Amino acid sequence: MSRTTPATAFLRRQGITFETLEYEYDPSVGKLGVHAAAAVGEPEERVFKTLMAEVDGKPVCAVIPVARELSMKKLAAAFSGRSAAMMKQPDAERITGYRLGGISPFGQRRVVPTVVAQEAESLPCILMNGGGRGIQVRLSVADALAAMKGRFADILVPQRMP
Template sequence: MSRSTRATQVLSKAGIAFETVTYDYDPDAERIGLQAAEAIGEEPRRVLKTLMAMVDGKPVCVVVPSDREVSMKKLAAAFGGKSASMMKPADAERATGYHVGGISPFGQKKQVPTAIEVTALEETHVYINGGQRGLQVRLDPRAARDILKAIAAPLIAD
């Protein structure tokens, strides 16, 4: 597995401090983010999943803890929209240039508006997909927010 992806190249070029962590990706896992957390021995709240969604018909990227679900109502509100829905996997792959299970918010083909769960910013470090199945990057969540120009908002369902 290559530890150099578009995602890691974007982080390096921006001077963001990060470490790469690899694990055995299980394509049959019921919840990919939770499988990643278990495989790397980290709390699920620190392993963030990257989801692609639509808000009022426009693509957005959402970064939330792997053990939580996104509230569509809160997601729409974060972007000032009326409605939100998850993007179909094939559309997410086309939009990002990454494969499902390896979608990173960093280095997407076309950068779209991004939101990160506000509680993730309380962590000293988080893990976010590094642009390849089985590859995570460990970094400061505030650095992730800054490079993504992400909105920090409450996004998880109660």
């Protein structure tokens, strides 16, 4: 039986079908999301991380692939703002109700505008933090977007060609 978190309870209340995957959380690894993808045996392109930021001083949520980088300029543009910055850890934890390393876009304490990297649009399913360290949820992209009341946006730093 998997653990119930505010995120999984939220998804159940919404009637969303999802699967919970648990793994050994290791805070010493450099890239937690990449580690999570490997730990649950999923390609990095399908595992997304939840980042809390501020656009023109207002909280927003960005959901991006774990191996990619968020563009602050594109994030600001996605919300018709002038500037964006990552939210400070204490603020992110207070607003979401989750600890860093376990922030989920589902069931946050405070509902904030959310964008998902447009790269998710073509995927059959997506994995995201399930509301706790070492917990991922797998669900359809359409269900994920509906549950978080999000929208797709071009928010990633372009990948460099080798």
